[in-house]
Amino acid sequence: MYQDFAAELAWARRHMPRTAKALAALPDLSQVRLACNMHLDLKMAPLVEGLIERGAKLFLTTCNPTTVQDQVVAHLVAKGAEAMAWRDMSDADWSASFDAALAWGPTHLCEMGADLTARLHQFADGPAIKAGLEATGSGISRLGGVAPRYPIFNWDDLPVKEGLHNRHMVGLTAWHTFFQTTHLTLHEKTVLVIGYGLVGQGVAASAKAYGGQVLVAETDPARALQARYDGWPVVTLDEAVASAEVVATATGAKHVLGRQQLAAMKDGAFILNVGHVAEEIEVPFLKAHPHSQPMPFVNAYALPGRTLYLLADGSMFNLTAGYGDSLNAFDVTLAVMVAGIGHVVGAGQGAEPGLHLLPEPAWRAVL
Template structure:
């Protein structure tokens, strides 16, 4: 990565620049962050450092780390404990390090810091407020909560409707096309999960020529999928008919190995959800395999059939691709910057618990220029 690349990103993310310019002086703020460490996060990190914040950063997914991005973040003044494909023990140590940093505020994608505190019984730091970006993180927060307010920006319309609903599906299939050199034409595509991510995956798959099926365990979402015109059913029922299966739920082992064993020869498996274990990987990765092209591993099942795994089951759009476009992520990241501004100001006086990021806060990120 070059300075020219960073300049190019900054030019096409004007909403982020505006949100950062509106931040207060952050010299008294110690912010522990967990997030995807890709190039598009750099304008925010640089901006927070320029506003005086002390930052500790680790990843929310070791598979999506870009080591050159880590180097640039460190050069900006941030403390970064992450590297590409860091092992689970090192990642756990990095999360503990974010607590030992003594944060005044948390900004998370997956609630890793908060979950660590609640599960380990570690002495609570003097955190005043937190910010959470993902549905999987919000689900983890439904158990025991810390004694400070946490603002959920995953469910604000601009993130759920734009990033989750439109960009994840588009960029997932772009990554699939570029890495496999295949299209979705004449292929049965099974989308597992019909939240906003799954809805986008299904619509994009049809737009790109796939014949789409949807598996969903929530009765309301299943009915919605039927009303949207998709063939629906359970994973166990639909998976053996699929040529491509994509998960997008944030759940654990939503594509179990017992189902993988019954798949068609040559079926592709990929994940677009936040968790790396949406596909049951351990028994699959233990099988004989080869890597026919970069980012694709072919695994031989006991039946003699072969299944192809993209990006080792990690988030396909960010691991095998570049994720969101700069102009669309400009809105998403601007919401995050506005959210950080909220948690260091008015958000601190909110009651403990999980709150939706207020409309006026995220609405500023959507305002047009000119």
């Protein structure tokens, strides 16, 4: 993906000053063994480099194999990190990477999706984790079924992450990636957004700004009411799929768009996912049909009487087929993440086991 990796990494560092400042404020981390389960693209490199420079030992795994950039992993390993992550690694290798990270003996965790915490709590013993950090709504929901043995700090629900990354950047960059991938715009297209959380809100607003005619499908009554108050037609999923020309899932749940809906979709419809969970779309149903790849990251599936176009195999579209957040916007997000790491290796270690919101004093100074 990167034409000149060194030059692009230097460009990223240049445009992420908040992250650099937050890293410089961290204490000595020479006693910290941090296992990170996260996206491994260019924007993450300044974070890992900075943590290594502060003395931390790092083990890198990914929260999504389709978003891994192998050049980034190779660079970070050369800098001193250990890693078990590569682009499109198999499910078996991905699962094994969680065991490898835990066997490495981390003292702290930094996660996007709670994979390491979920794996650790399947067993009665394991590494003595002092504290962890969780970045995603999907991970927070997953932790609802776990009784953590250590404090875990949720920074997904901070206003600065909700309002900037979740609400604005995901939708904006998803449609940028759609334009680049398909060579099409949203003009004269009916766009169905499934899910009206903060990500869905941003997807809907950006789709309208780019010329789409937007419908919203949302099963939660409160969010459906909010969508109506925001001016969107709220429809049932089954009634909307037959007319939508572009369908975007943004729920973080599994099989939201199942075979019944897929079989009823309009000929030529595009399907994409921007949620953290790769299984929002029942992709195996589509893969049982003949298919071709007319464009990179576009798979055409021939169903009876229609062709459907699945983007990026149903994985997180804006980061699998595109670059994700802008550097300047992600600089804020990453700086808050650095501050969260500073908290979990410091005062956060003394908190009670369980899930906590990252306290405002821990991150306010990085803005």
